[in-house]
Structures are given as C-alpha cells and as structure tokens.
Amino acid sequence: MMEGYIKLSRKFFSNDMWNEARTFSSCEAWLDLIQSARFEATPRMESIGGREVSYTRGQYPASIRFLSKRWHWSERRVRTFLAFLKRENMITLSKEQGMNIITLVKYNDYNGNPTDTASDTSNDTMSDTNIIQEINDLRSQVTQLMTQLSTQRVTQPPKEAEKRHTGDTKQIKEKNIIKETTTNVVAKKDAAKAATLSRKESFYQSLVPYVGQYPKEMIRAFFNYWSELNKSETKMRYELEKTWELPRRLATWASREKVPSKTDVGIVLKDNSPEKYKKGW
Incomplete structure (x- = not known):
C-alpha cells in the first residue's frame, strides 16, 4: 500500500456534495468526527442543552440523538459505531459534564503540530x-x-464689490471669472x-x-x-x-x-477507514 498523506481543505465540508441529505457510511461518519472535533488548542466553553460544557483540541461534544440525525442513522447504530471506535482505541468517551464528549485519541496525526x-x-x-x-x-x-x-462648494470666496467706474467693474468681472x-x-x-x-x-x-x-x-x-x-x-x-x-x-x-496556490490549513489523512486502525492505530 502507498504511504504518505492527503491534505484535505476544511472548505471541502462546506461543499454541497458533502452536505447533501444521505445516510452516512461508517467511513463518512469517522471523517465527520475528525472534521467536527475542535481544531484550536485553546479550550472552549459552550452552552449545550442548558449545560455549560468545556472541551478542547481533538474533542467533540455530541449526543447520540444529535449524531443519529446528522448521519441519518438509528440511535442503536450510533452507539454500536462509537463502541467499535472505543474498542479499537480510536476514541474515548466521557460524560463527566453531563454531555457525551468524544475525544479522538490521535487527533494530532490528522492535524499537525x-x-x-x-x-x-x-x-x-x-x-x-x-x-x-x-x-x-x-x-x-x-x-x-x-x-x-x-x-469648497459651501465657502466660495465672495465676489468683490463692484465699483462704479466702468474700467474697474470690467477688471473685477474678469478676476471673478x-x-x-x-x-x-x-x-x-x-x-x-x-x-x-x-x-x-x-x-x-x-x-x-x-x-x-x-x-x-x-x-x-x-x-x-x-x-x-x-x-x-x-x-x-x-x-x-x-x-x-x-x-x-x-x-x-x-x-x-511561479507562485503555487496557498493550501488552507486542513485535515491530513492517512487512511480514513476505521478498519485500518484494527492494528497499531
């Protein structure tokens, strides 16, 4: 199998092809978790379902019901899929804050330093x-x-007072013009x-x-x-x-x-199939 990486711009996930209504495959669901996890290193506090939830880089707060609607899966299938990822040491799950927090175990492998x-x-x-x-x-x-x-339009200089002498009047008019x-x-x-x-x-x-x-x-x-x-x-x-x-x-x-097009900060993928991680993820 070929080694190396594929740089995938985050703009890909704003594309109509990605956002079209469909039932996600397991591979698409796994890729969706990678792109949805917090990218920034600084922690974020967010109000979700009336709870204040804190999460940081590589983490994604999402309920089973939310993922079910997002991926067009049954809730049972979502639980089975998350259990599989957890068993393969690809994610960890935490409910300490009263909300399901998904942590991608090797998130930095996809997003660099x-x-x-x-x-x-x-x-x-x-x-x-x-x-x-x-x-x-x-x-x-x-x-x-x-x-x-x-x-300049409002404060036009006033015209000089015209004098009675014909010669002076002519000169004044010329100056005004x-x-x-x-x-x-x-x-x-x-x-x-x-x-x-x-x-x-x-x-x-x-x-x-x-x-x-x-x-x-x-x-x-x-x-x-x-x-x-x-x-x-x-x-x-x-x-x-x-x-x-x-x-x-x-x-x-x-x-x-000879300037190459600038590549956006994106997701670096090796193999986005969950089956890939059965050994040595």
Missing part, C-alpha cells in the same frame, strides 16, 4: 489586520477628500480623485476573497501594480485594459511568478 498551527493562525490574523487597516486608510482618504470638496474657473477646476479634480480612491478601495475589496488561495504577499504586489494611477489620477492601470477577468489575471500572475 498545534504549536505550528497557532503560529500560522497568529500570522494570518496579523496579515488580515494589516489588510483591514489599509482598507480603512483608503476610506479615510475618500472621506477627507469629499469633506474638502463639500467645504478666473477665480470661479480655478475653483471649479480644483473641485472637479478633487471629485475625480475621490471617485478614483473609492474605486481603488472596491478593487482592494475584490481581492480579499483570494487571500486564502494565493499568498498575501502576491496579492499585495498584484494590487500595487494594477492600482497604479495615471498622471491625472482618474484611472487605475487595470481600468485601462480592454478586457479584465480578475480570476484569470491572478492565475496568470501566479504562473509568471
């Missing part, structure tokens, strides 16, 4: 925080420009810049869903390149393209940079 996981989670959280901060900065810039634009023209030009430029920054923020937001698929450094480099403004600051580089499909552009960028 919890210390490494915590570090990766911390780094991802910091990077996500930086992205949110950049988005907020863009919003702040747009708000400031819109405020300046509104202020120049001032009004200049003010309008500045206002239009500020409005265009504000609109561009708003679109830039939208462009940034459109990239956020791809952070889990590609490295954050690549996404940021992609954004910096394609969001570069033209001289008049009214268009971004990507807006000057005749065609634009974001997923294809990202894939092409990743291919040219």
